[in-house]
Amino acid sequence: MELYELTIHEMNELLKARKVSSVEAVQSCLARIEATDTRVNAFITITGDEALKAAAAADQQIAAGNIHSLTGVPLALKDIFVTKGIRTTCASKMLDNYIPPYDSTSWLKLKDCGAVMLGKLNQDEFAMGSSCENSAYGPTRNPWNSECIPGGSSGGSAAAVAAQQAIATLGTDTGGSIRQPASHCGCVGLKPTYGRVSRYGVIAYASSLDQVGPVTRDVTDAAIMLGTVAGHDPLDSTSVAMPVPDYTRSLLSDVKGMKIALPKEYFIDGLDPDVQKAMDAAIETYRKLGAEIVEITLPHTDYAVACYYLIATAEASSNLARYEGVRFGHRAAEAKNLLEMFMKSRAEGFGAEVKRRIMLGTYALSSGYYDAYYLKAQKVRTLIMQDFLKAFEGVDVILTPVAPTPAFKIGEKTSDPLQMYLSDIFTIPVNLAGTCGISVPAGISQSGLPIGLQLIGRPFGEETIIRAAYAFEQATEWQKQKAKL
Amino acid sequence: MKYQPVIGLEVHVQLKTNTKIFCGCSTQFGASPNSQTCPVCLGLPGALPVLNKKVVEYAIKAGLATNCAISPRSIFARKNYFYPDLPKGYQISQYELPICVGGHLDIDGEWGTKRIGITRIHMEEDAGKLVHSDIPGLGGGSGVDLNRACTPLLEIVSEPDIRTADEAVAYLKKLHQIVVYLGICDGNMEEGSFRCDANVSVMPVGSDKFGTRTETKNVNSFRFVKQAIEHEIERQIELIEDGGKVIQETRLFDPNTGETRSMRGKEEAHDYRYFPDPDLVPLVISNDWVEDTRLSLPELPEAKFARYQSDLGLTPYDAEVLTATRELAEYFESCLTAGAQPKMAANWAMGEVTRGLNDAGLSISDCPVTPLQLVELLQLIEKGTVSGKIAKTVFDELWQNGGTAAKIVEEKGLVQVSDTGEIEKIIDEIMAANMGQVEEYRGGKDKVFGFFVGQVMRASKGKANPAVVNELLVKKLKG
Ligand SMILES: [Zn+2]
Numbered sequence: 001m002e003l004y005e006l007t008i009h010e011m012n013e014l015l016k017a018r019k020v021s022s023v024e025a026v027q028s029c030l031a032r033i034e035a036t037d038t039r040v041n042a043f044i045t046i047t048g049d050e051a052l053k054a055a056a057a058a059d060q061q062i063a064a065g066n067i068h069s070l071t072g073v074p075l076a077l078k079d080i081f082v083t084k085g086i087r088t089t090c091a092s093k094m095l096d097n098y099i100p101p102y103d104s105t106s107w108l109k110l111k112d113c114g115a116v117m118l119g120k121l122n123q124d125e126f127a128m129g130s131s132c133e134n135s136a137y138g139p140t141r142n143p144w145n146s147e148c149i150p151g152g153s154s155g156g157s158a159a160a161v162a163a164q165q166a167i168a169t170l171g172t173d174t175g176g177s178i179r180q181p182a183s184h185c186g187c188v189g190l191k192p193t194y195g196r197v198s199r200y201g202v203i204a205y206a207s208s209l210d211q212v213g214p215v216t217r218d219v220t221d222a223a224i225m226l227g228t229v230a231g232h233d234p235l236d237s238t239s240v241a242m243p244v245p246d247y248t249r250s251l252l253s254d255v256k257g258m259k260i261a262l263p264k265e266y267f268i269d270g271l272d273p274d275v276q277k278a279m280d281a282a283i284e285t286y287r288k289l290g291a292e293i294v295e296i297t298l299p300h301t302d303y304a305v306a307c308y309y310l311i312a313t314a315e316a317s318s319n320l321a322r323y324e325g326v327r328f329g330h331r332a333a334e335a336k337n338l339l340e341m342f343m344k345s346r347a348e349g350f351g352a353e354v355k356r357r358i359m360l361g362t363y364a365l366s367s368g369y370y371d372a373y374y375l376k377a378q379k380v381r382t383l384i385m386q387d388f389l390k391a392f393e394g395v396d397v398i399l400t401p402v403a404p405t406p407a408f409k410i411g412e413k414t415s416d417p418l419q420m421y422l423s424d425i426f427t428i429p430v431n432l433a434g435t436c437g438i439s440v441p442a443g444i445s446q447s448g449l450p451i452g453l454q455l456i457g458r459p460f461g462e463e464t465i466i467r468a469a470y471a472f473e474q475a476t477e478w479q480k481q482k483a484k485l
Numbered sequence: 486m487k488y489q490p491v492i493g494l495e496v497h498v499q500l501k502t503n504t505k506i507f508c509g510c511s512t513q514f515g516a517s518p519n520s521q522t523c524p525v526c527l528g529l530p531g532a533l534p535v536l537n538k539k540v541v542e543y544a545i546k547a548g549l550a551t552n553c554a555i556s557p558r559s560i561f562a563r564k565n566y567f568y569p570d571l572p573k574g575y576q577i578s579q580y581e582l583p584i585c586v587g588g589h590l591d592i593d594g595e596w597g598t599k600r601i602g603i604t605r606i607h608m609e610e611d612a613g614k615l616v617h618s619d620i621p622g623l624g625g626g627s628g629v630d631l632n633r634a635c636t637p638l639l640e641i642v643s644e645p646d647i648r649t650a651d652e653a654v655a656y657l658k659k660l661h662q663i664v665v666y667l668g669i670c671d672g673n674m675e676e677g678s679f680r681c682d683a684n685v686s687v688m689p690v691g692s693d694k695f696g697t698r699t700e701t702k703n704v705n706s707f708r709f710v711k712q713a714i715e716h717e718i719e720r721q722i723e724l725i726e727d728g729g730k731v732i733q734e735t736r737l738f739d740p741n742t743g744e745t746r747s748m749r750g751k752e753e754a755h756d757y758r759y760f761p762d763p764d765l766v767p768l769v770i771s772n773d774w775v776e777d778t779r780l781s782l783p784e785l786p787e788a789k790f791a792r793y794q795s796d797l798g799l800t801p802y803d804a805e806v807l808t809a810t811r812e813l814a815e816y817f818e819s820c821l822t823a824g825a826q827p828k829m830a831a832n833w834a835m836g837e838v839t840r841g842l843n844d845a846g847l848s849i850s851d852c853p854v855t856p857l858q859l860v861e862l863l864q865l866i867e868k869g870t871v872s873g874k875i876a877k878t879v880f881d882e883l884w885q886n887g888g889t890a891a892k893i894v895e896e897k898g899l900v901q902v903s904d905t906g907e908i909e910k911i912i913d914e915i916m917a918a919n920m921g922q923v924e925e926y927r928g929g930k931d932k933v934f935g936f937f938v939g940q941v942m943r944a945s946k947g948k949a950n951p952a953v954v955n956e957l958l959v960k961k962l963k964g
Contacts (some may be wrong), residue, residue: 038583082531102524104531201531207764236533236767271959315763318563321574322528342567364760365565374760 001186002026022055022072071114076166079120094349104201121156143483151181152447158185183402183452194434195240197282198233206312223247256290261395265301310377315363406449441478504636507534516632526635530574548585579607602644754917820858862890
């Protein structure tokens with residue numbers, strides 16, 4: 001077995017026992033990246049030299065007996081996390097030459113544990129997309145089938161884990177951007193409750209929806225990663241001052257008596273038969289494990305996608321206003337005056353999807369339309385939130401598919417944005433409600449693509465979904481399936 | 486036709502906090518460009534604002550001092566527009582739910598007492614500034630200095646209750662006095678710490694429908710505000726009389742011409758697309774916080790003005806002068822604490838002290854004569870040790886070289902002479918030398934009396950007790 005194939009906890013055992021060194025682990029991953037990334041295109045920037053240096057430092061730390069679960073473990077970050085002195089592009093031409101002067105809180109926390117960063121991962125530009133095709137650095141390919149998309153926007157984060165290039169990665173999830181690519185790539189993807197993890201240093205797409213989370217090989221690793229990055233950050237006013245539980249204590253195979261709910265709005269006729277089959281099997285597994293399966297209704301589900309695209313684009317139109325060529329990033333050459341400089345820089349720097357969403361959001365916030373669109377969407381959002389809170393009065397976990405279909409072909413939906421937007425239909429409500437969700441491998445389609453299962457928990461109910469996900473993982477073999485690259 | 490102006494003011498008050506409103510950078514004025522910046526105030530990708538609690542406290546103070554209600558829950562909004570000195574492409578401000586609402590100030594003047602409503606007070610961040618010059622390395626281009634970006638401002642918005650430029654100035658002066666008294670603003674108008682936008686419209690007298698208003702931006706002196714408003718009223722009336730129409734626009738005041746001019750056309754009218762800032766949670770202010778802040782408020786000028794008259798027996802004029810600035814009032818009150826008699830302390834604070842400060846171009850916080858030093862001197866006058874005139878000499882000495890009044894009087898031999906024998910001797914000599922004037926006086930020419938007083942004082946080098954001199958002179962001259 002190669003070192004790059006290990007999970008965090010497996011590698012930790014070996015490092016602790018001094019059977020391998022972090023330098024060896026990093027070398028193994030770098031070689032794997034070298035061998036596979038021309039096909040996958042998961043990385044925008046590879047920081048091999050820095051990684052080897054950090055690995056050597058981690059080895060010294062381990063030799064001194066100072067080891068955390070992540071010490072010396074090779075990780076990679078979505079290129080949306082700013083990293084001091086290391087180019088951070090957000091997959092946009094706009095930030096092609098941008099080198100941040102500071103570190104994001106999440107990366108700092110990982111670094112403090114001695115984790116090693118291999119590089120920065122591909123994504124949809126400014127996290128806008130569901131396929132990882134909207135990148136200034138070309139699309140990432142699904143390691144299970146290079147003709148397919150890996151999902152988005154954290155497509156690089158999921159693909160790197162599935163292609164065994166990095167042991168685990170961090171992504172961000174605004175409307176499903178961790179769970180959906182994790183599902184398409186056969187990984188575990190966790191979107192924590194809004195406010196659980198600091199957003200400081202995460203390049204904002206839609207501030208009220210964005211949340212940081214891990215993409216990993218198994219549920220145990222997700223618990224370890226979440227436990228490391230979670231917690232209050234004085235630099236992020238929206239992060240919540242609640243103690244961080246030890247999530248690894250929730251890794252129990254027991255779900256006896258747990259009430260698992262199936263929202264009827266999520267099991268619709270149009271669902272892909274392979275996905276439906278995987279869901280049926282998963283429900284049966286839980287039943288066998290002693291969970292109680294109940295049906296519920298989340299009545300405002302139908303409005304979630306429309307609501308999301310109003311709120312997310314409105315916030316994005318404002319968040320992306322700072323990219324105008326004045327202080328950093330791309331500046332158009334030969335602009336004749338200031339206004340032209342703003343307009344040309346933005347016209348040249350942003351890709352089509354980003355422009356589409358900025359236009360949408362600008363429109364939604366315009367005077368005369370604000371009440372009809374943005375304000376209405378906020379009201380719908382409240383209703384969706386209430387749907388969930390009401391549901392959680394009676395149940396522990398909500399079980400749904402992650403996506404309506406397995407990964408689709410590259411280019412298949414690029415000409416039809418609306419069709420593309422619908423691929424996040426099952427993940428978006430969780431972001432609107434601000435609660436947590438996890439995606440775990442639950443099947444393989446007839447065409448050989450992974451299918452994920454989504455478990456949704458109540459706000460700050462990460463322990464419960466981790467426990468339910470772990471029990472499922474222990475009872476099935478899906479997590480052991482690997483992409484053949 | 487006669488016209489009635491309608492004026493509303495938006496005052497920007499830069500708060501005297503040590504750090505900026507959403508980050509820990511210093512707010513010190515005059516540092517080298519961009520030396521006081523961080524990812525947050527530079528608007529770098531990924532950076533997030535964190536509200537400075539001190540700013541909230543200052544806003545509550547301003548609200549309480551202007552009779553506003555403090556909102557238990559207020560919200561920060563984004564005001565979106567593009568400008569190179571605005572790092573994020575939006576300004577964080579308060580829009581729909583500001584921190585203070587519904588206050589008022591009473592202004593006094595030839596119109597009597599008039600109440601000006603205060604619509605709201607909200608908190609916001611300032612933008613940076615553009616520097617257009619031959620900056621080395623810029624090749625003659627423009628630079629952006631973001632030291633000022635993210636410095637905390639309060640915007641205090643009045644109701645359109647003001648009707649003349651003089652009322653506007655009275656309102657502004659009162660507001661200025663209050664924020665400086667509160668210690669939340671340095672009041673420096675030249676540096677832009679206190680500046681105002683004037684909304685002016687005119688309507689026919691008797692009409693209840695306001696005319697179209699213009700907004701004159703960033704006027705930063707009381708004199709300019711008066712000029713700008715007067716010019717704008719005149720311009721609008723002329724325009725309407727000539728059959729034209731006032732267009733709603735932003736105007737700039739030119740101090741060189743005393744006129745306002747259009748800043749941007751209608752076609753550039755902004756849609757700011759305000760919406761609640763998702764990076765900042767709603768601001769919740771407890772009643773306890775408001776009440777604690779209320780207790781920490783200093784006595785405000787209005788209350789002091791009343792108390793000086795009722796408790797200290799000062800004239801309205803004295804009370805007004807002494808309460809004009811918090812520092813002068815505090816100086817005066819320190820004198821009282823040290824045991825001075827109010828009227829005397831008032832006269833000296835308004836007289837010698839103020840004069841000295843003006844001559845030296847000093848502010849009262851730098852006054853070389855402390856209240857304690859002054860009071861010692863005043864007590865020497867009360868005891869009759871020195872005359873009022875000599876006291877001024879002693880005061881000058883204190884100002885120049887410090888020390889104590891008693892010591893100066895002793896060292897310079899300035900003790901007042903009240904010994905009748907000694908004074909009688911001087912009078913006799915002077916009368917003997919000026920028999921002509923003695924005759925004149927005795928012939929009924931009372932005016933000559935002053936001549937004798939002057940002579941005696943000069944001969945005694947000012948040390949003779951004037952009361953004793955008067956008494957003896959009358960007796961001797963009458964023979
Ligand atoms: Zn700063």
